[in-house]
Amino acid sequence: MTGRLFNMKSLILSGVFLFFTACNSARAALDWSYCDASGNVALQNINIKGGNYSSGDELASVTVPVSYTCHTSFKSYGPDYRATLNLYNLENFVNTLKSNGLAADITVQEGSSAPVTFTWREIQAGFSGWSSSKVFGQWMDQNKTYNLSGTLTFRIFIDQVFTKNFFNINIPGNTINILPYDPTGWGAPSVPFKSLTMSAFNIRFIPDNSGRVIISPSVLRMGRFYTEYKETMVPREIPFTVTAQQNIGTLTPFVAPLAIEFRTNGLMLADADSSVTLQNTKGEYNGFRLLVLDEAGTPVKFNTKADMGNISLDNGSGG
Numbered sequence: 305m306t307g308r309l310f311n312m313k314s315l316i317l318s319g320v321f322l323f324f325t326a327c328n329s330a331r332a333a334l335d336w337s338y339c340d341a342s343g344n345v346a347l348q349n350i351n352i353k354g355g356n357y358s359s360g361d362e363l364a365s366v367t368v369p370v371s372y373t374c375h376t377s378f379k380s381y382g383p384d385y386r387a388t389l390n391l392y393n394l395e396n397f398v399n400t401l402k403s404n405g406l407a408a409d410i411t412v413q414e415g416s417s418a419p420v421t422f423t424w425r426e427i428q429a430g431f432s433g434w435s436s437s438k439v440f441g442q443w444m445d446q447n448k449t450y451n452l453s454g455t456l457t458f459r460i461f462i463d464q465v466f467t468k469n470f471f472n473i474n475i476p477g478n479t480i481n482i483l484p485y486d487p488t489g490w491g492a493p494s495v496p497f498k499s500l501t502m503s504a505f506n507i508r509f510i511p512d513n514s515g516r517v518i519i520s521p522s523v524l525r526m527g528r529f530y531t532e533y534k535e536t537m538v539p540r541e542i543p544f545t546v547t548a549q550q551n552i553g554t555l556t557p558f559v560a561p562l563a564i565e566f567r568t569n570g571l572m573l574a575d576a577d578s579s580v581t582l583q584n585t586k587g588e589y590n591g592f593r594l595l596v597l598d599e600a601g602t603p604v605k606f607n608t609k610a611d612m613g614n615i616s617l618d619n620g621s622g623g
Contacts, residue, residue: 334382337484338493339374341500345456345480349561354469354511361462363406363507370500371453374484378446383485387414387441387452390481390492391422391430393499397478398427404473406507407463414441414454424463434487444484456480460507470617471509472558478502508560511552515615517564518547529592541597546612554617562612566596566604578603 350364357363376385389412401408410427413419420440422430430436444450479499483492524542548562572581572589579593596604604610 333377334379334485334490335492335494336377337375337379337385338495338497339372339387339482339484340498341370341372341480341482342498343369343371343500345370345500345502347458347475347503347505349506349508350460351508351510351560354471354509354514357462357466359462359464361466363460363462365457365459367455367457369453370456370482371451372482372500374441374444374450374452374482376444376446376448376450376484382490384439385444385446385484386439386486387444387454388437388439388483388486389420389422390434390437390483390487391427392434392436392481393479394427394502395431395478396476397502398431400473400475401460402428402463404468405462405464405466406473407461409459409461411457411459412438412440412454413457414452417442419457434492437483437486437488439486468509469511470514470552470554472554472556472560472617473507474558475505475507477504506558508558510560514552514617515548515550518549520545520547548612548615550615550617554619557616557618559614559616562615563609564612565609566606568606573606575603577605577607580606 345368347366347368350366352363372387374385374387389410391410397408407424408427409421409423411419411421417440420438422438426436440454441452479501481492481497481499483497521544524544526540526542529537546564568580571583573579574581574593575595579595581589582592582594584590596606598604598610
């Protein structure tokens with residue numbers, strides 16, 4: 305009888321050991337699933353008119369495309385396989401906004417499915433672990449690979465009363481995790497995966513009176529053209545310069561890009577928008593065309609912004 309009792313205990317203990325072994329195997333299979341994000345979340349520098357803003361005022365809303373590949377594995381139980389966004393590594397982004405009185409909501413959407421939003425309150429509380437996650441993607445079967453895509457929308461707004469007028473905020477780079485399941489209570493994948501990188505960018509507050517454009521000479525005189533004399537009908541060139549000047553000082557120095565645009569005010573364009581068809585004082589086309597060439601001799605397209613280089617702004621003026 306004692307021997308039988310001992311054997312029964314052995315069988316029960318063996319069953320317990322087998323149960324734990326099966327449990328760990330299922331858990332490991334879940335952890336072997338992962339999503340590799342591709343590309344980069346590149347938010348372009350945001351230029352905003354400087355001035356007074358109230359709490360809740362929206363400054364910008366930027367949507368960027370994202371793509372990712374999810375690999376699912378066999379599992380006996382656990383959460384559903386659905387793409388999940390995790391903001392565990394977004395601390396640089398959040399702390400920089402918060403220290404400058406700004407805030408942001410982040411909305412993720414996969415294809416045509418319903419969008420899912422992380423509020424500013426949720427984002428700020430999301431650095432204690434993997435609980436800062438939300439499911440947003442379609443249901444995925446086990447042991448399959450899915451090539452998926454969606455969008456991320458960043459809505460940046462005022463969190464506190466904002467009165468900074470001429471100011472630049474540099475947002476450092478960050479990473480965003482896309483996971484194949486909600487890791488809350490389960491943990492992240494145990495295998496390596498590629499996070500979505502988020503490039504550094506700037507938010508610039510620039511008031512209307514921050515600078516001016518100086519054109520020298522202010523009037524271009526090309527002389528007279530006489531259609532009766534061929535020698536006066538040759539092309540004429542008049543050099544001029546365009547200078548950007550800072551009028552007021554910034555709170556902190558920063559570098560900003562400049563753009564220039566030559567507007568035609570309704571005049572007819574020709575040559576792929578690189579020349580203007582001129583008229584006489586009666587409003588009749590006279591057969592002349594006006595072109596603007598840059599320093600390299602390349603025609604400038606009218607009514608289109610073109611790169612003019614950078615300007616170094618500081619706490620002085622007249623630069």
